[in-house]
Amino acid sequence: MEETLQKILENYRNNEGNIVTILQDIEKTFGYIPEEAVTWFSKKLDIPASRFFGVATFYSQFHLRPRGRNIITVCRGTACHVKGSERLINRLLIELDIPDDEDTTPDQKFTVEKVNCIGACGIAPVAVVNHEVHGKMSLDKMMKEVRKLKKTE
Amino acid sequence: MDKEIVIKICTGTGGVASGSEKVLSAFQNAIAATGTEATFNERCTAKKVGCRGFCSKDVLVDIIINGEKTTYKHVKADMVPRIFDEHIVKGNPVAEWTVGDDYHNFHQKQQKVVLSHCGEIDPEDIDAYIAVGGYEAARKAILSMSPEEIVDVVKKSNLRGRGGAGFPTGLKWELGLRIRSDVKYVICNGDEGDPGAFMDRSVMEGDPHSVIEGMIICAKATGSHKGYIYVRAEYPLAVKRLQMAIDTCHDRGFLGNNIFGSDFDFDLRIFQGAGAFVCGEATALMRSIEGKRGMPSPKMWRSAEKGLWDKPTVLNNVETFANVPRIILNGSTWYRNLGTERSGGTKVFSVTGKVKNTGLVEVPLGVPLRHIIYEIGGGIEGDKAFKAIQTGGPSGGCIPAEHLDIEVDYESLAQVGSIMGSGGMVVLDETSCMVNTAKFFLEFTQEESCGKCTPCRIGTKRMLEILDRITRGKGREGDIELLEELARYIRAASLCGLGMTAPNPVLSTLRYFRHEYEAHIREKRCPAAVCRDLITYTIREEICKGCGACKKVCPADAIRGTRKTPHKIDQSLCVKCGTCFDACKFLSIMKA
Numbered sequence: 001m002e003e004t005l006q007k008i009l010e011n012y013r014n015n016e017g018n019i020v021t022i023l024q025d026i027e028k029t030f031g032y033i034p035e036e037a038v039t040w041f042s043k044k045l046d047i048p049a050s051r052f053f054g055v056a057t058f059y060s061q062f063h064l065r066p067r068g069r070n071i072i073t074v075c076r077g078t079a080c081h082v083k084g085s086e087r088l089i090n091r092l093l094i095e096l097d098i099p100d101d102e103d104t105t106p107d108q109k110f111t112v113e114k115v116n117c118i119g120a121c122g123i124a125p126v127a128v129v130n131h132e133v134h135g136k137m138s139l140d141k142m143m144k145e146v147r148k149l150k151k152t153e
Numbered sequence: 154m155d156k157e158i159v160i161k162i163c164t165g166t167g168g169v170a171s172g173s174e175k176v177l178s179a180f181q182n183a184i185a186a187t188g189t190e191a192t193f194n195e196r197c198t199a200k201k202v203g204c205r206g207f208c209s210k211d212v213l214v215d216i217i218i219n220g221e222k223t224t225y226k227h228v229k230a231d232m233v234p235r236i237f238d239e240h241i242v243k244g245n246p247v248a249e250w251t252v253g254d255d256y257h258n259f260h261q262k263q264q265k266v267v268l269s270h271c272g273e274i275d276p277e278d279i280d281a282y283i284a285v286g287g288y289e290a291a292r293k294a295i296l297s298m299s300p301e302e303i304v305d306v307v308k309k310s311n312l313r314g315r316g317g318a319g320f321p322t323g324l325k326w327e328l329g330l331r332i333r334s335d336v337k338y339v340i341c342n343g344d345e346g347d348p349g350a351f352m353d354r355s356v357m358e359g360d361p362h363s364v365i366e367g368m369i370i371c372a373k374a375t376g377s378h379k380g381y382i383y384v385r386a387e388y389p390l391a392v393k394r395l396q397m398a399i400d401t402c403h404d405r406g407f408l409g410n411n412i413f414g415s416d417f418d419f420d421l422r423i424f425q426g427a428g429a430f431v432c433g434e435a436t437a438l439m440r441s442i443e444g445k446r447g448m449p450s451p452k453m454w455r456s457a458e459k460g461l462w463d464k465p466t467v468l469n470n471v472e473t474f475a476n477v478p479r480i481i482l483n484g485s486t487w488y489r490n491l492g493t494e495r496s497g498g499t500k501v502f503s504v505t506g507k508v509k510n511t512g513l514v515e516v517p518l519g520v521p522l523r524h525i526i527y528e529i530g531g532g533i534e535g536d537k538a539f540k541a542i543q544t545g546g547p548s549g550g551c552i553p554a555e556h557l558d559i560e561v562d563y564e565s566l567a568q569v570g571s572i573m574g575s576g577g578m579v580v581l582d583e584t585s586c587m588v589n590t591a592k593f594f595l596e597f598t599q600e601e602s603c604g605k606c607t608p609c610r611i612g613t614k615r616m617l618e619i620l621d622r623i624t625r626g627k628g629r630e631g632d633i634e635l636l637e638e639l640a641r642y643i644r645a646a647s648l649c650g651l652g653m654t655a656p657n658p659v660l661s662t663l664r665y666f667r668h669e670y671e672a673h674i675r676e677k678r679c680p681a682a683v684c685r686d687l688i689t690y691t692i693r694e695e696i697c698k699g700c701g702a703c704k705k706v707c708p709a710d711a712i713r714g715t716r717k718t719p720h721k722i723d724q725s726l727c728v729k730c731g732t733c734f735d736a737c738k739f740l741s742i743m744k745a
Contacts, residue, residue: 018444077348122208
């Protein structure tokens with residue numbers, strides 16, 4: 001870990017970075033923001049850890065806990081909402097048995113999240129399954145994707 | 154025979170999602186495999202272009218043979234061999250796959266200025282942009298115009314900020330020019346956060362150089378040497394294409410030191426947002442670039458006086474910058490004459506929701522709303538009844554049928570209780586519930602409120618609670634009045650635009666659709682049959698054939714019945730997801 005963090009630190013120094021860019025690099029590398037990484041940077045840069053956590057909890061891109069190996073993001077922008085994205089989300093939560101107030105299955109196979117709009121409104125409703133954008137998503141198509149992922153797990 | 158063949162494939166986010174990369178490689182493979190170039194002595198290229206704004210027909214492919222264009226819709230990779238063989242090799246277009254009149258209508262009735270290159274040129278190729286006149290305006294501005302001259306042209310063009318508020322761009326630049334400072338910044342706001350708006354994404358992905366060129370001109374006009382493009386985290390493709398564009402500009406000497414061989418320096422960086430709607434607000438966006446929590450600050454100064462790192466900063470929206478090169482080249486009179494007396498030029502709208510042709514629509518300011526929905530949008534999907542059009546995203550409002558003939562500009566939309574905003578237009582039909590729509594937007598603003606000021610943080614929460622109980626059938630007498638009272642306070646006392654406009658969706662739906670609120674509260678009924686707690690699904694026994702399709706798909710195992718006998722829904726188990734409603738081919742399931 002030390003070595004990876006060192007690289008992020010160098011990138012920060014070379015590219016006039018700031019707390020946001022450091023956290024973006026950490027999130028990209030680890031998939032979430034581990035507490036140890038924040039403590040490490042806090043000591044190296046002599047910036048209180050609270051400032052890191054302040055920024056990390058402000059932006060939706062940062063996660064303080066590990067996420068699932070498969071990430072399904074359902075867009076809930078206006079166009080998607082009008083075309084039924086809420087039903088997609090509800091069905092996913094039931095199908096994957098995700099506990100109330102959580103977004104990840106206990107075995108960390110799946111994370112289901114909402115995004116405010118990815119700007120592909122012309123092909124609403126839209127879902128992003130592991131970084132791949134799928135348009136005109138129906139309950140059927142969604143379940144097919146889920147079954148595919150369950151098999152490969 | 155010497156033929157020039159160009160194949161253009163849409164590779165915007167919408168196109169990629171529909172499989173355009175596979176289509177592109179299928180064409181490239183076909184070109185390589187058939188050795189087209191050798192046999193026919195043709196120059197044949199397959200290239201990617203940006204979004205054409207008609208994503209519901211993706212993947213769209215243009216095949217241009219000696220200048221004659223044929224467009225195919227819904228192209229999949231397995232269709233490519235036939236198109237290639239019949240059309241490109243033998244010269245007969247595959248008629249059954251080509252686009253119809255609706256496609257041509259959709260484009261012909263628009264007037265494209267900002268979008269004129271999107272879908273036509275390869276956004277990853279700077280020479281394609283230069284071939285259509287790219288960087289001529291920047292060269293002219295840098296080499297032969299004074300800052301005052303540039304400001305004057307922009308002022309006379311009547312260009313107003315396309316991010317929503319509509320502040321005159323020329324005036325903003327003039328302020329930036331007048332302030333004396335050793336360091337000044339130019340920022341492009343690409344944090345297109347309004348759900349339902351995607352014109353900025355399209356421009357950044359489909360014509361990134363026009364944004365950069367607009368920024369170079371602004372830098373010269375205001376005497377700035379450093380700029381930032383703030384792009385939201387949800388647009389990875391836009392970041393990639395802009396970065397490529399910036400890099401090639403450095404290679405060509407269009408960015409960096411002594412640009413275009415002059416003594417003027419200007420450099421640009423991309424800053425990626427981290428997911429916060431409020432960062433679309435100028436002061437919050439600047440805090441975000443500084444690496445802080447993106448919270449707005451009270452407007453004691455204009456950004457042009459004190460902005461990023463307390464230095465003078467000129468901040469404009471993506472679409473605003475993309476307009477600038479055209480204005481410099483074609484002149485302010487041309488641009489001003491396109492629009493209305495008070496706002497010049499065209500505006501791009503993203504028309505979505507329950508309309509036949511969803512996509513990006515660019516029209517001169519001042520065209521009637523009806524023209525956008527019916528002439529270009531093709532009318533309502535499934536020929537249902539039009540109910541309202543929601544404009545301006547979560548800060549805007551719903552406009553009912555009686556105002557369809559208003560001429561769209563900043564002032565007229567405000568008059569009917571909505572706003573222009575970033576240009577999102579969501580069409581709602583008879584199956585949309587207005588209370589639910591208002592709740593949707595308030596849920597959004599409540600979640601995205603940064604929490605700095607109390608009226609927005611707590612006020613939106615209280616309003617949402619009231620709306621929530623109304624949609625659950627637990628609304629009380631007096632709730633409507635309470636909503637209106639809260640809305641007044643939030644509007645008057647919030648710190649930034651997010652809070653000040655947050656009550657708009659509720660106020661405008663109350664203005665035009667008060668009866669729907671009353672039906673929810675007094676009769677515990679959702680007239681559009683949308684609100685989950687107020688509807689029940691039942692199977693009409695006289696129609697049910699007992700096919701079992703509904704039983705198979707029900708995620709809650711709430712449907713009972715044996716084959717070929719009418720089925721029944723156990724209401725105590727039903728989660729009201731509506732899956733059975735979609736699955737029934739005989740329309741025997743009732744929603745009420």
